[in-house]
Amino acid sequence: MTVRGPTGWTFIKIATVLTYVFMFAPVAVVMLLAFNASQFGSFPMTGLSVRWFVELAQNDAIIRAFQTSMILGALTAVISTSIGVCASLAMVRYDFPGKNLLNTALIAPILVPEVVLAVSLLLFLQFLSMPKNFVLLLLGHVIFTLPFVVLVVQARLVGIRKEYEEAALSLGANPFQTFFQVTLPLLMPAVAAGMLFAFTISFDDITGTLFWKPPGVETVPTQIFAMLRNSISPEINALGTVMIILTVALPLTGAGLARWLASRRGG
Amino acid sequence: MADPQHDPQHAVELRNVVKRFGAFTAVHAMDLNVERGSFVTFVGPSGCGKTTTLRMIAGLEDATDGDIRIKGQRVNDVPIHKRNLGIVFQNYALFPHKTIYENVAFGLKYRAVDRETARKKVREALQLVQLPHLEERVPKQLSGGQQQRIALARAIVIEPDVLLLDEPLSALDANLREEMRVELKRIQRELGISTIFVTHDQSEALAMSDKVVVMSEGWIEQEGTPEQVYNQPASEFVANFLGISNIFSGQVQAVSGGIARLGLDDGPELLGHPRDGRAARQGERVRLAVRAEKVFLSESAPSDDPAAVVLDGKVTAVDYQGQAARYFVEAGPLTLQAINPIDRRPFHEGQPVKLRIRAQDVVLLDADAHQSAAAKAAAE
Ligand SMILES: Nc1ncnc2c1ncn2[C@@H]1O[C@H](COP(=O)(O)OP(=O)(O)OP(=O)(O)O)[C@@H](O)[C@H]1O
Numbered sequence: 001m002t003v004r005g006p007t008g009w010t011f012i013k014i015a016t017v018l019t020y021v022f023m024f025a026p027v028a029v030v031m032l033l034a035f036n037a038s039q040f041g042s043f044p045m046t047g048l049s050v051r052w053f054v055e056l057a058q059n060d061a062i063i064r065a066f067q068t069s070m071i072l073g074a075l076t077a078v079i080s081t082s083i084g085v086c087a088s089l090a091m092v093r094y095d096f097p098g099k100n101l102l103n104t105a106l107i108a109p110i111l112v113p114e115v116v117l118a119v120s121l122l123l124f125l126q127f128l129s130m131p132k133n134f135v136l137l138l139l140g141h142v143i144f145t146l147p148f149v150v151l152v153v154q155a156r157l158v159g160i161r162k163e164y165e166e167a168a169l170s171l172g173a174n175p176f177q178t179f180f181q182v183t184l185p186l187l188m189p190a191v192a193a194g195m196l197f198a199f200t201i202s203f204d205d206i207t208g209t210l211f212w213k214p215p216g217v218e219t220v221p222t223q224i225f226a227m228l229r230n231s232i233s234p235e236i237n238a239l240g241t242v243m244i245i246l247t248v249a250l251p252l253t254g255a256g257l258a259r260w261l262a263s264r265r266g267g
Numbered sequence: 268m269a270d271p272q273h274d275p276q277h278a279v280e281l282r283n284v285v286k287r288f289g290a291f292t293a294v295h296a297m298d299l300n301v302e303r304g305s306f307v308t309f310v311g312p313s314g315c316g317k318t319t320t321l322r323m324i325a326g327l328e329d330a331t332d333g334d335i336r337i338k339g340q341r342v343n344d345v346p347i348h349k350r351n352l353g354i355v356f357q358n359y360a361l362f363p364h365k366t367i368y369e370n371v372a373f374g375l376k377y378r379a380v381d382r383e384t385a386r387k388k389v390r391e392a393l394q395l396v397q398l399p400h401l402e403e404r405v406p407k408q409l410s411g412g413q414q415q416r417i418a419l420a421r422a423i424v425i426e427p428d429v430l431l432l433d434e435p436l437s438a439l440d441a442n443l444r445e446e447m448r449v450e451l452k453r454i455q456r457e458l459g460i461s462t463i464f465v466t467h468d469q470s471e472a473l474a475m476s477d478k479v480v481v482m483s484e485g486w487i488e489q490e491g492t493p494e495q496v497y498n499q500p501a502s503e504f505v506a507n508f509l510g511i512s513n514i515f516s517g518q519v520q521a522v523s524g525g526i527a528r529l530g531l532d533d534g535p536e537l538l539g540h541p542r543d544g545r546a547a548r549q550g551e552r553v554r555l556a557v558r559a560e561k562v563f564l565s566e567s568a569p570s571d572d573p574a575a576v577v578l579d580g581k582v583t584a585v586d587y588q589g590q591a592a593r594y595f596v597e598a599g600p601l602t603l604q605a606i607n608p609i610d611r612r613p614f615h616e617g618q619p620v621k622l623r624i625r626a627q628d629v630v631l632l633d634a635d636a637h638q639s640a641a642a643k644a645a646a647e
């Protein structure tokens with residue numbers, strides 16, 4: 001029998017597996033402990049129960065935070081996608097002076113550390129001597145999610161040949177009708193993906209939100225953060241589980257839906 | 268508004284139309300009339316400005332200078348969606364997210380057409396392109412040829428003032444292209460629709476058109492019927508672009524009775540027949556063209572013809588093409604190409620032959636339009 005030492009590939013495989021274990025094991029533990037019957041998170045678990053989810057549903061602060069997050073996420077998604085689609089159209093379909101500069105500016109928020117972005121927006125607000133409010137929070141989230149939308153939509157738009165739009169125009173549709181009849185439907189998968197991105201990113205953002213949120217307003221991540229400072233309640237595990245499921249399931253459903261639509265309509 | 272030159276009888280009129288991209292001029296001072304109901308083809312090598320001209324007529328590109336008229340009305344400032352044109356693109360550009368019916372009916376939505384009439388018109392258009400049974404399919408379920416027919420139906424259902432086609436057949440394979448060419452011509456005739464067709468395939472241009480416009484480097488080299496541009500090329504460029512021509516330089520030695528005696532540079536004499544509107548002056552230096560299929564080869568001296576010249580030569584190479592052959596023939600200092608139908612068996616390499624060139628087939632050329640224009644610009 002010959003014993004072969006681990007080759008480069010097996011080493012990489014092991015490293016990969018370990019990386020994923022370290023990344024996901026804590027997540028798995030949180031999800032597991034969310035169903036733990038006992039107050040104290042320890043193994044072996046004393047029994048299965050959904051009591052922490054029930055308590056979660058009865059916790060007013062959490063419900064409020066959840067509502068705030070949903071509204072904030074939805075508004076961010078809609079605004080960010082609308083702006084993103086318009087910006088992408090301008091970038092891909094038209095030529096104008098300063099185009100490259102604007103493009104860089106649109107993408108910049110993902111290149112700048114989030115803390116820097118958060119502080120600078122706050123300072124800007126102070127410069128305008130305005131109080132912190134929900135609009136600022138929304139603005140921050142829009143700026144922060146815009147690059148993702150722009151990147152996704154631009155990539156798709158480049159692939160849509162201009163002839164489709166030119167054909168529609170030649171047949172008598174004005175530029176608006178052309179956009180809603182031809183460009184937008186062909187762009188839909190990217191628009192949907194951009195919206196999901198924007199929603200998910202907004203939904204679990206914490207750094208920027210901590211800086212921008214007005215006093216008394218909490219989103220789910222800042223609520224968890226606040227709860228952690230007091231005690232480690234099993235409720236947090238349950239809340240974490242809900243968030244994980246939301247942020248993972250939503251894009252997956254979206255992608256599935258997009259693929260199904262595309263296969264039906266021949267995108 | 269009141270322009271004495273413009274004629275509402277013309278479907279399209281270009282007057283001094285120029286297109287510049289930055290410092291580069293893609294289309295130079297173009298003048299052109301497209302008669303109503305006629306089929307006009309733009310032909311020329313890649314980059315000569317065919318597409319650019321078509322896009323200016325369509326309103327997809329702004330003209331830098333000049334006037335574009337459709338049915339006598341200046342349209343330079345009319346946006347494309349108000350020009351009432353039918354455009355067929357090289358890659359069909361059928362809306363992939365709409366059914367065939369929706370595609371064809373698209374243009375009718377923006378016209379005062381009620382639902383019933385629209386349905387009827389779409390049916391008729393689909394009938395016309397012989398694809399009446401595909402209404403519910405989406406474009407990707409159709410073959411290339413079928414898609415191109417639907418694209419044509421979509422463009423003609425709106426009864427456009429002008430139909431514009433930019434290399435509509437080039438994405439199809441050879442057999443299908445032939446078939447679509449005939450089909451397109453039939454539909455154009457049936458509807459009597461004014462059509463501008465862009466191609467770089469000379470046989471397409473010659474086969475389909477009422478008028479061929481040969482372009483080069485943004486200039487019109489020649490416009491005329493297929494027969495005119497083929498048999499009476501105006502310039503060396505046209506003579507070389509359409510078919511195979513022998514080009515010589517020489518001098519007019521005498522003109523009598525409409526026939527010019529032409530001395531080729533250090534070579535034999537030819538008799539030439541000045542083209543309509545192209546007088547030959549004695550002593551003038553000229554370029555001349557003789558089509559390869561107008562150089563007749565024979566083994567023995569052919570019967571005496573006062574309006575023809577016979578040269579002695581030798582076949583140096585044979586390019587066998589089935590029912591015809593292309594020969595390279597040396598005649599003194601000249602090397603000619605001759606395309607002759609094969610009678611029994613082709614001439615073989617090294618065979619001595621007689622070359623007969625008739626006066627009517629010797630065409631006196633003008634300088635290339637793009638070159639003379641450039642020279643004129645330099646002189647100014
Ligand atoms: N948007 C543009 N910007 C700069 N130059 C352009 C633009 N569009 C066309 N050109 C140039 O104008 C010239 C004419 O182009 P055009 O597309 O009209 O050629 P064409 O005759 O249609 O050629 P082809 O047979 O290859 O389609 C070319 O040299 C091309 O590079």
Ligand SMILES: [Mg+2]
Pocket residue numbers: 317318319
């Ligand atoms: Mg072209």
